[in-house]
Amino acid sequence: MKLIESPLALSDALLIAKGRHRACYQHPDHPELCIKVHLDPYDDLETIREVRYFKWLHRRKVNLKGIADYRGKYPTTLGMGYVYELVRDYDGQVSKTLDHYLKNFELTEPRINALTSAYQEFKQTFQRHYISMMNLKAYNIVYKRESESYGRFYLIDNLGSANLLPLSYFFTSIATRTLQRKFMRFESLVRERYHFSINS
Template structure:
């Protein structure tokens, strides 16, 4: 819940990334967290869906694998902020998106940092937990480097279902079919756009 404490000040220096609907800032007092705020206060359907799903997930999982977890709400100078785990590399830098690696590294370097192995582990983790999500995007997945060659993927956005009655939350068979379709579509998109096989 939003606390009665003074608002946190989110300045341009703390900005990590900005999308169509939300901006993500480094938490000003906790380096392990980030805060997402809406660019338009009325454009909050995505966040409402995501927060509801995280609350549902927290009832059944002590620790989520492959997902940047939701930690609650805070008051900020830019409106209500939604606090999440901030995924960072072994050297303390904010982890970069899969899109960054696909656009900036050639195939040899992609193989050298073991993108494919990390992706397969990420895929298994989400399937094992029957995670519901919207469409996977290369800019919603980050690669957390744990050394120069090894790391893990994390989904940082777009969780939950847009369906009025999200059957995938309650039926593992439906969640499994949904995940299979979305991963196949995502892998085909990456192969077509970046000429790289994830799996």
């Protein structure tokens, strides 16, 4: 007998944040997970593309350190829900985006050091495992505070490539060059928009 899954009830009380396309909710039963639903249910192509790449990475058992992993989909009262790891700080708070820190943080020397070394580690992980991403944005990275003075970056959105079968998934030399371009563009974007040198 097949049990019919009743949709998960999502309410405003569970809302973490909204992006331009998706709203991100705390999973009602699992504090370590979040569920993303589309603001426009017909605008889900980006997520489908991203999920396809996650499945490809899972099959190849690629190390996903630095990425909020995808855990599957589940119907909700607000439409199809896509379940991901929810990134939390050491004190249990939901981690905030890099954009938030660059806009609202007084950038003292220890904080600058924490952000720049988190960035170096993040960049190395993608380069070491040839992981593809779309254009990198400071609001699509969260900074997980692991202590008062130390943290890590996690990509929470825009993994994979826009192409159906991107060459960068199969050729490490192409992946390396594409990633290099993405990171350089991101570094100059952060310099222009936030007057911050993340690569120093």
